[in-house]
Amino acid sequence: xxxxxxxxxxxxxxxxxxxxxxxxxxxxxxxxxxxxxxxxxxxxxxxxxxxxxxxxxxxxxxxxxxxxxxxxxxxxxxxxxxxxxxxxxxxxxxxxxxxxxxxxxxxxxxxxxxxxxxxxxxxxxxxxxxxxxxxxxxxxxxxxxxxxxxxxxxxxxxxxxxxxxxxxxxxxxxxxxxxxxxxxxxxxxxxxxxxxxxxxxxxxxxxxxxxxxxxxxxxxxxxxxxxxxxxxxxxxxxxxxxxxxxxxxxxxxxxxxxxxxxxxxxxxxxxxxxxxxxxxxxxxxxxxxxxxxxxxxxxxxxxxxxxxxxxxxxxxxxxxxxxxxxxxxxxxxxxxxxxxxxxxxxxxxxxxxxxxxxxxxxxxxxxxxxxxxxxxxxxxx
Numbered sequence: 587x588x589x590x591x592x593x594x595x596x597x598x599x600x601x602x603x604x605x606x607x608x609x610x611x612x613x614x615x616x617x618x619x620x621x622x623x624x625x626x627x628x629x630x631x632x633x634x635x636x637x638x639x640x641x642x643x644x645x646x647x648x649x650x651x652x653x654x655x656x657x658x659x660x661x662x663x664x665x666x667x668x669x670x671x672x673x674x675x676x677x678x679x680x681x682x683x684x685x686x687x688x689x690x691x692x693x694x695x696x697x698x699x700x701x702x703x704x705x706x707x708x709x710x711x712x713x714x715x716x717x718x719x720x721x722x723x724x725x726x727x728x729x730x731x732x733x734x735x736x737x738x739x740x741x742x743x744x745x746x747x748x749x750x751x752x753x754x755x756x757x758x759x760x761x762x763x764x765x766x767x768x769x770x771x772x773x774x775x776x777x778x779x780x781x782x783x784x785x786x787x788x789x790x791x792x793x794x795x796x797x798x799x800x801x802x803x804x805x806x807x808x809x810x811x812x813x814x815x816x817x818x819x820x821x822x823x824x825x826x827x828x829x830x831x832x833x834x835x836x837x838x839x840x841x842x843x844x845x846x847x848x849x850x851x852x853x854x855x856x857x858x859x860x861x862x863x864x865x866x867x868x869x870x871x872x873x874x875x876x877x878x879x880x881x882x883x884x885x886x887x888x889x890x891x892x893x894x895x896x897x898x899x900x901x902x903x904x905x906x907x908x909x910x911x912x913x914x915x916x917x918x919x920x921x922x923x924x925x926x927x928x929x930x931x932x933x934x935x936x937x938x939x940x941x942x943x944x945x946x947x948x949x950x951x952x953x954x955x956x957x958x959x960x961x962x963x964x965x966x967x
Contacts, residue, residue: 587650589690594644603644604629606656607680608866614738618730618858619866628712629678635820636713639664644678645694647687655681655688659695660713661702665815669715673961674699676709679721681741688744700964708753708961710735715815719934720756720957721745728954730858731931732889734758735957742958750960754812758933758955759946761917783848783908785915788838797822799840800850800892807849807894812936813959836919837888841895841912848899849908851916852892853930855885890916890932906945913949931955 594603604626608619629644631637642660646653658678665675676695681687696707711719718735723742730736746752788796798819805816841849860879864872893912899905921927934957935942 589654589687590648591645591690591694592648594646599646600630600644602653603646603656603678605866606646606653609653610655610680610682611736611738616727617736617738618862620858621861621864621868622866625866628717634713635818636660636662636717638820639818640714642713643698645691647681647691649684649687654684655679655691657691657695658713659698659707661699661704662714662815664818665715669812669814670708670961671706672704673706673708674702674704675711675713675715676707677711677713679710679741679745680737681744683738683740683744685744685747688741689748692745692748692750696962696964705964706961707750707964708959710960714821715813716817716821719813720959723755723956723958725758725955729887730856730862731758731887731955732854732857733891734889734933734955745960750962752958753961754959755937756934756957756959757937757953758931758957759935759943759951760929760931760954761949761951762929783841783843783911785839785841785911787835787919788840788852790835796838796840799847800838800852803840803847803850803896804892804894806897809897811939836922838892839912839915839919841908843908849895849912850892851890851894851912853888853890853916853920856887856889859883859885859887884926886926886928888920888930890930893932901941909942909945910948913945917949 592599594600605622607617611617611619627633631642636642640660640662642658644658645656647655647657656678657676659674659676661674676692676699679688679691681691699707710721711717712735718733720735721742722735722737723739726736726739801817801819801822808814809816837855838852839850840847841851860876860883864876868876895905895908895912899908917930920930931954932946932951933955935946
């Protein structure tokens, strides 16, 4: 039967679009679906941050009436032209192991972007580079991690066959041996003193102010980085709303020097620890379990999701000392929160970011997941 591509134009179709990966990948033991509620926050036009500074179109692929894949195409007006040139993004790419399906999905996304005046397509990412970027190509059997995409191994083959080329790799780095990190704690505390900095936790009574500080420092820190798209206020507002019940003040930090914010970091607990056995749409009992776990569960894994030092300290000894002190403080605080800490991941990190790679290696981190971005020049069609 031929593949039919249908635009998502109704609430029912949007609901199917959001839930589709859970059905497509239900036979893969390594795949754990995120909560539908969480996905709506990223994909529902009424809630998703992208729609406040961009636009997107969704499609579902069907064969013989059965949904067999999905894709999005989007334009983020916050994306600087220096990031990808005159490019639009594609994302939400999920499909069965069928090259015809994947090619049909990519074709409709490319045609839409070309119709919007774009000359290049880059992806996949959920909707924005600041959300879930890249196609998982290594680390398929790793435990699920908050805000980290999962794709079946066959998908890359079909993307390449459809005329896309790999352009960059994004790595996740994991620290497993926490005890080794803590043995040199006193030595690293001397680094904080030498850098003349103070590190404070988030002020939970004035979260909007501290989130704005984090946004501004983060944007300045990464503004010259490949693939950079500035965080907009609504991007962090959504995270604050959805994750505030799980974020403790000591797991977010602002580094100050002479009273001025110079660096920021935040670690999010890995929510899959308390949701993985509940399914994407928990029952009433499941929601009750989730409520109980929200208050009493001690997370043992997490992800460093915001990390940045002001650009004025780049390639300086002081900047290196600040970064080292900050990574140390992140791990130390998470360990103090839970002595049974198993691991923490930092990501994503560009494949050619040598300064950050060396810093992570120095602290004992190693690569556990690789997410790949692809691009294609669109031409005239």
